[in-house]
Amino acid sequence: MAIPPIAALEIGTSRTVMCVGESDESGRVKITGVGTYPTTGVRKGQITDLSQARVGVESAAKQAEKQADVSIWQVLLATSGGHIQAAVNPGMVTIRSGDRVVSREDIEEVTENAQAVQIEADRQVLHTITQSFTVDDQPGIVKPEGMRCKVLTLNAMAVHGLKNRIDNAVNVVKSAQLDVTDVAFSGICAALAVLTPEQKRNGVVLVDLGGGTTNYIAYCNNVISAVGCIAVGGDHVTNDIALAFNIPLNRAEEIKRAEASAVIDPESGGRRVTLQADVGFEERLISCKALHTVVNARLDETFRVLRSKLDEAGVLPHLGGGVILTGGGAYLRKVTDLAQRVFGLPCRIGLPINVDGLDTVEQPAAFSTAAGLALYGRLTYADRGIFSPLKNLFKGVFHR
Amino acid sequence: MSQEQQSGLLLLGVGGGGCRLAASVLASYGDGLRALGVDTDALSNRAASAGGMTCLLLGGSRLAGHGTGGDAIQGRLAAQDDMQNLLPHLQGVRTVVLTACLGAGTGGGATPEIVKALHDMGIATVCFVTRPFAFEGESRRKAAERVLPMIEENADSLVTVALDDLFSDAGEGVLTDAIRVAEGLVAAGITLLWRLLSRPGFIRLDAERLHTVVLKGGNARFGFSSAEGPGRAAQAVAALRACRLLRSGDALSKANALLLGILAGQDLRLAEVGEIMGKLRDVCKSDCHIEMGTVIDAQFDGRIELVALAFESWTAAAQVEPRKEAQLSQEPPVAEAFPIQPGSKRGRGKGSKLSFGATGRGKFRDVEPTLFGGQDLDVPTFIRRGITLER
Numbered sequence: 001m002a003i004p005p006i007a008a009l010e011i012g013t014s015r016t017v018m019c020v021g022e023s024d025e026s027g028r029v030k031i032t033g034v035g036t037y038p039t040t041g042v043r044k045g046q047i048t049d050l051s052q053a054r055v056g057v058e059s060a061a062k063q064a065e066k067q068a069d070v071s072i073w074q075v076l077l078a079t080s081g082g083h084i085q086a087a088v089n090p091g092m093v094t095i096r097s098g099d100r101v102v103s104r105e106d107i108e109e110v111t112e113n114a115q116a117v118q119i120e121a122d123r124q125v126l127h128t129i130t131q132s133f134t135v136d137d138q139p140g141i142v143k144p145e146g147m148r149c150k151v152l153t154l155n156a157m158a159v160h161g162l163k164n165r166i167d168n169a170v171n172v173v174k175s176a177q178l179d180v181t182d183v184a185f186s187g188i189c190a191a192l193a194v195l196t197p198e199q200k201r202n203g204v205v206l207v208d209l210g211g212g213t214t215n216y217i218a219y220c221n222n223v224i225s226a227v228g229c230i231a232v233g234g235d236h237v238t239n240d241i242a243l244a245f246n247i248p249l250n251r252a253e254e255i256k257r258a259e260a261s262a263v264i265d266p267e268s269g270g271r272r273v274t275l276q277a278d279v280g281f282e283e284r285l286i287s288c289k290a291l292h293t294v295v296n297a298r299l300d301e302t303f304r305v306l307r308s309k310l311d312e313a314g315v316l317p318h319l320g321g322g323v324i325l326t327g328g329g330a331y332l333r334k335v336t337d338l339a340q341r342v343f344g345l346p347c348r349i350g351l352p353i354n355v356d357g358l359d360t361v362e363q364p365a366a367f368s369t370a371a372g373l374a375l376y377g378r379l380t381y382a383d384r385g386i387f388s389p390l391k392n393l394f395k396g397v398f399h400r
Numbered sequence: 401m402s403q404e405q406q407s408g409l410l411l412l413g414v415g416g417g418g419c420r421l422a423a424s425v426l427a428s429y430g431d432g433l434r435a436l437g438v439d440t441d442a443l444s445n446r447a448a449s450a451g452g453m454t455c456l457l458l459g460g461s462r463l464a465g466h467g468t469g470g471d472a473i474q475g476r477l478a479a480q481d482d483m484q485n486l487l488p489h490l491q492g493v494r495t496v497v498l499t500a501c502l503g504a505g506t507g508g509g510a511t512p513e514i515v516k517a518l519h520d521m522g523i524a525t526v527c528f529v530t531r532p533f534a535f536e537g538e539s540r541r542k543a544a545e546r547v548l549p550m551i552e553e554n555a556d557s558l559v560t561v562a563l564d565d566l567f568s569d570a571g572e573g574v575l576t577d578a579i580r581v582a583e584g585l586v587a588a589g590i591t592l593l594w595r596l597l598s599r600p601g602f603i604r605l606d607a608e609r610l611h612t613v614v615l616k617g618g619n620a621r622f623g624f625s626s627a628e629g630p631g632r633a634a635q636a637v638a639a640l641r642a643c644r645l646l647r648s649g650d651a652l653s654k655a656n657a658l659l660l661g662i663l664a665g666q667d668l669r670l671a672e673v674g675e676i677m678g679k680l681r682d683v684c685k686s687d688c689h690i691e692m693g694t695v696i697d698a699q700f701d702g703r704i705e706l707v708a709l710a711f712e713s714w715t716a717a718a719q720v721e722p723r724k725e726a727q728l729s730q731e732p733p734v735a736e737a738f739p740i741q742p743g744s745k746r747g748r749g750k751g752s753k754l755s756f757g758a759t760g761r762g763k764f765r766d767v768e769p770t771l772f773g774g775q776d777l778d779v780p781t782f783i784r785r786g787i788t789l790e791r
Contacts, residue, residue, distance in 0.1 A: 044764070230770070243762045243780050244780065244782060290790045293789055294781075294782050300477065341462050342481075344461055
């Protein structure tokens with residue numbers, strides 16, 4: 001089955017990214033066009049100004065169309081923000097057959113039960129991810145078919161967000177004369193692009209350090225065990241620097257990119273960095289150590305918040321594969337060192353290796369979400385079909 | 401388990417200096433005392449554990465047991481890293497007496513974190529902290545001053561001892577011995593106070609009064625003196641008045657409340673107690689609230705030791721009702737000295753917290769706040785953690 005090119009859009013807090021992905025017979029997706037544009041009107045992953053955000057979408061789409069030589073009218077949209085939550089819902093079924101052997105029908109029934117998650121009326125389910133089966137008292141069963149038991153249980157994790165917030169992002173895209181075929185959580189997209197099957201087996205947490213949010217997704221024994229979003233990102237680092245040294249945000253961003261480090265550099269002792277003079281801004285000298293202290297405090301705290309969330313979910317002891325950092329924030333100096341200290345686990349930067357065609361872009365980890373979204377589009381194409389563009393049937397994709 | 405171990409009282413030394421203090425209290429008090437030392441330096445930990453004290457290494461993964469190198473931020477992070485390891489040692493503990501020497505990395509950085517954690521757990525804290533000698537330099541003095549308000553915010557009572565004030569007591573000793581001698585004296589003082597609490601004598605300094613005075617008294621000055629031979633009562637008071645820790649009697653004359661412990665042997669005479677109290681009343685303000693207690697212990701035979709805590713900011717409203725006879729006849733458990741209700745707000749209304757309204761959030765002033773653990777994460781972390789930036 002030939003799949004048409006997929007356009008994946010991420011309206012990030014710092015920039016809007018549009019990726020066009022084309023898939024071959026083997027199922028691999030190649031990014032043929034990338035468009036980026038600095039975002040305005042988005043804070044902490046959420047739209048605060050529809051018309052400003054629209055400009056970013058239009059510009060990024062135009063750029064991607066030109067590069068991939070396609071015309072885009074339908075996109076997949078990645079969403080994020082502090083409102084994104086996950087809830088685990090258990091589904092249960094009693095095996096009624098005389099021999100008490102689990103049949104395919106039983107599995108379908110328990111899956112249906114598990115996916116019927118009760119959430120508040122103002123929330124929308126983005127993904128329903130099936131976790132592992134429990135056969136009577138024995139947990140962690142992947143394929144229960146043919147096993148003998150009385151009760152079969154399946155946990156399903158529903159990732160949901162506030163309907164209005166998601167609709168706002170969809171409306172921005174619509175105002176740019178584009179259709180939205182599906183909405184996916186950014187963290188899940190990044191995981192699709194970055195994580196290897198082996199890492200998922202060993203247990204791993206992927207941390208997507210974005211501009212406005214930090215998304216995380218943890219795999220334990222090949223199953224997604226924790227998903228979430230902390231509404232703290234690179235923008236907070238910039239804001240902290242701006243407030244610490246009383247400088248404008250754009251200068252703070254500049255100095256963050258040039259000099260910031262997540263770990264206080266012992267050799268930075270008396271070193272000072274110069275902020276060049278600009279219109280209405282005198283030349284300033286800033287202590288490197290102070291800068292590192294500000295950045296360290298923020299990232300240390302973010303990782304600790306994340307650690308406590310993972311601890312709460314009970315996944316911390318099962319992360320043999322360590323911590324993988326992706327997103328633009330992963331390129332901050334020594335951020336892996338800091339994560340290693342806070343989590344006490346090996347840590348490295350994760351690139352979108354499951355997607356081709358991003359070899360030439362600068363800082364490929366910043367494109368993990370958009371590239372992963374194109375891959376998500378490829379994986380869910382059959383479910384979505386041509387006639388049901390907004391139907392969300394995201395079943396079992398993450399198994400194996 | 402000994403009686404002390406059951407009492408719910410823990411002596412906790414933080415940092416190199418704090419561990420040394422705790423170890424010397426432990427050495428002079430005896431084996432029954434439950435003591436714990438925490439430090440980032442593996443070497444000093446080893447030295448302290450040689451004295452029979454349980455020791456815990458902080459920030460092992462961060463600092464590899466090499467200490468903080470005087471960096472309070474490292475001390476703070478190390479404490480945050482390993483706070484979980486502290487929990488098993490706090491089982492059944494209701495009151496922690498914490499000793500620390502401020503000015504350096506672990507004492508200055510880890511102490512506020514630990515005090516805050518203890519406060520959050522509903523454990524009462526009494527902190528004895530020392531300020532560095534003047535000769536240790538301006539940066540240490542500043543570092544110590546920065547940390548004090550952070551400790552004060554969460555500690556139930558804070559006793560600050562300026563090591564410089566001990567100098568006269570250290571005599572003309574060699575300079576390098578000064579710290580050791582001074583710390584020895586502070587440790588001796590804490591030991592005396594501890595005895596007063598745990599081995600009540602004829603006239604008891606009853607635990608609840610002590611609790612009220614200490615908890616509502618805020619910052620205190622701490623001093624002690626000793627005298628023997630004929631006229632020992634007068635000499636002890638004179639020595640106490642001369643004690644530089646009490647600002648040569650200045651703290652006594654300004655105090656609104658005074659907590660006095662008289663430690664003596666079986667030979668303590670009623671007239672001597674009267675003499676001590678009479679002389680002290682002459683020194684103190686006429687409306688000064690004096691709480692007195694005695695400890696009779698054979699090891700003090702022929703000697704009188706006085707230990708005083710002077711509270712300047714104490715207010716009469718903090719006075720407690722007279723205790724009932726029935727309660728007086730009971731032996732007060734040591735931990736009852738500072739009883740608290742878990743989770744209760746034990747703020748002393750002291751120390752002002754900076755409030756960060758819209759202005760502290762900068763770019764995020766008009767968006768929905770990101771809240772976690774009661775904190776607004778949009779406010780810069782360095783502000784919330786009270787980190788002072790090098791300019």
